Amino acid sequence: MKEFILIKNGEIVLKGLNKGRFEDALIKNARRRLEPLGRFTFRKAQSTIYVIPPEGEVDLDEAVARLQTVFGIARLCRARVVEKDFEDIKAKAVEYLAKRLRAARTFKVEAKRSDKSFPMNSPQICRELGGVLLSHFPHLRVDVENPEVTVMVEIREFAAFIHVDQLPGAGGIPVGTGGKGALLLSGGIDSPVAGYMMAKRGLELIAVHFASPPYTSDRARHKVELLARKLTPYCGRIPLFVVPFTQIQEAIRDQCPEDFFTLVMRRCMMRIAEAIALKEGCGGLITGESLGQVASQTLMALACTDQVTRLPILRPAIGLDKEEIVQIARKIDTFDTSILPYEDCCTVFTPRHPKTKPKVADLETIEGRMPGLAEMLDQAAREAELVIFRQSDPVEE
Ligand code: ATP
Numbered sequence: 001m002k003e004f005i006l007i008k009n010g011e012i013v014l015k016g017l018n019k020g021r022f023e024d025a026l027i028k029n030a031r032r033r034l035e036p037l038g039r040f041t042f043r044k045a046q047s048t049i050y051v052i053p054p055e056g057e058v059d060l061d062e063a064v065a066r067l068q069t070v071f072g073i074a075r076l077c078r079a080r081v082v083e084k085d086f087e088d089i090k091a092k093a094v095e096y097l098a099k100r101l102r103a104a105r106t107f108k109v110e111a112k113r114s115d116k117s118f119p120m121n122s123p124q125i126c127r128e129l130g131g132v133l134l135s136h137f138p139h140l141r142v143d144v145e146n147p148e149v150t151v152m153v154e155i156r157e158f159a160a161f162i163h164v165d166q167l168p169g170a171g172g173i174p175v176g177t178g179g180k181g182a183l184l185l186s187g188g189i190d191s192p193v194a195g196y197m198m199a200k201r202g203l204e205l206i207a208v209h210f211a212s213p214p215y216t217s218d219r220a221r222h223k224v225e226l227l228a229r230k231l232t233p234y235c236g237r238i239p240l241f242v243v244p245f246t247q248i249q250e251a252i253r254d255q256c257p258e259d260f261f262t263l264v265m266r267r268c269m270m271r272i273a274e275a276i277a278l279k280e281g282c283g284g285l286i287t288g289e290s291l292g293q294v295a296s297q298t299l300m301a302l303a304c305t306d307q308v309t310r311l312p313i314l315r316p317a318i319g320l321d322k323e324e325i326v327q328i329a330r331k332i333d334t335f336d337t338s339i340l341p342y343e344d345c346c347t348v349f350t351p352r353h354p355k356t357k358p359k360v361a362d363l364e365t366i367e368g369r370m371p372g373l374a375e376m377l378d379q380a381a382r383e384a385e386l387v388i389f390r391q392s393d394p395v396e397e
């Protein structure tokens with residue numbers, strides 16, 4: 001039995017002259033995502049992309065599930081390929097839909113005819129096929145308002161298709177079409193969600209993590225690696241840079257007033273992340289900050305971190321409540337990993353009374369008194385260790 005997967009593009013359809021570029025990126029990402037299942041072929045037609053499975057056994061349910069994490073897809077479904085001949089459509093529809101229709105009480109048929117040479121128009125197809133299905137499944141009732149099953153018949157250029165049950169896609173726009181961003185990835189709940197949100201808007205990601213061994217453990221690092229890996233179904237390949245941050249944190253602890261620890265540390269993180277981002281061709285930084293969540297995320301504190309980089313800092317979670325962030329984290333399956341109780345470098349030297357209304361000038365004075373700070377930051381950026389995660393890497397918990 002010949003089945004395709006039909007992909008309905010999302011926002012790409014609004015891209016006008018750029019549409020082709022967006023579709024090509026979507027196909028490239030979808031092909032990668034399906035690679036472990038076999039060599040699928042892709043064909044573009046109007047606002048639909050046909051995903052054609054290779055000959056032989058293929059797990060189409062798994063293929064659909066995988067495609068549901070590819071950004072740029074609004075809806076998708078499996079579809080039976082039939083000849084553009086009403087006799088064939090009738091026979092195959094009865095066979096293909098039998099299981100689904102036996103379990104339903106109400107249905108309707110919708111038809112779309114883009115090949116106008118097909119001798120029946122859409123209302124005729126609906127009426128005739130509706131009648132055939134009613135005679136084969138007499139328990140059914142037609143309900144045009146609110147049917148349990150909507151049978152779609154599409155008469156396209158090179159074939160006709162029958163399908164039911166359109167599934168939601170991941171939405172957004174294809175990863176890579178918006179450039180590249182560097183995600184500051186901690187082990188927490190917020191930053192993986194921030195990465196997911198920006199990938200959804202078309203950014204390819206690199207990730208930067210600051211580790212302070214021995215204050216932070218191998219388990220804490222493994223957790224961050226696992227989070228990066230868990231993002232790959234959505235974001236694609238993610239290079240993770242693990243920055244040695246111990247020496248810088250110790251310098252901050254020894255040389256800064258306690259209430260400024262966190263802010264100086266965050267500014268150091270931004271400078272290092274910027275250096276890595278520029279080297280890797282990124283046009284922006286991404287953090288999981290949310291306004292007011294902690295002392296380092298007040299407006300004045302954010303201004304202090306913004307000031308050390310000329311790259312835009314994207315903070316997609318800035319206006320979300322924790323509960324809303326948690327909801328997304330659960331959806332993308334990072335939540336359970338994020339709540340594992342391992343220490344983060346931020347929690348190692350936490351001030352008792354962090355400044356909530358810091359002034360940029362104070363921070364500049366404090367940092368000016370730290371000898372060799374710029375060199376330490378350069379060195380840390382240079383010595384970052386690179387680990388690459390790919391979509392097909394297995395996720396080990
Ligand atoms: P998260 O839940 O993502 O850890 P958070 O609520 O713990 O965020 P902070 O610890 O203040 O908030 O960190 C704010 C942001 O700074 C994080 O979302 C992340 O982008 C970045 N960040 C914090 N710690 C690290 C780290 N060790 N490595 C990389 N980025 C970090």
Ligand code: MG
Pocket residue numbers: 186187188344346
């Ligand atoms: Mg954190």
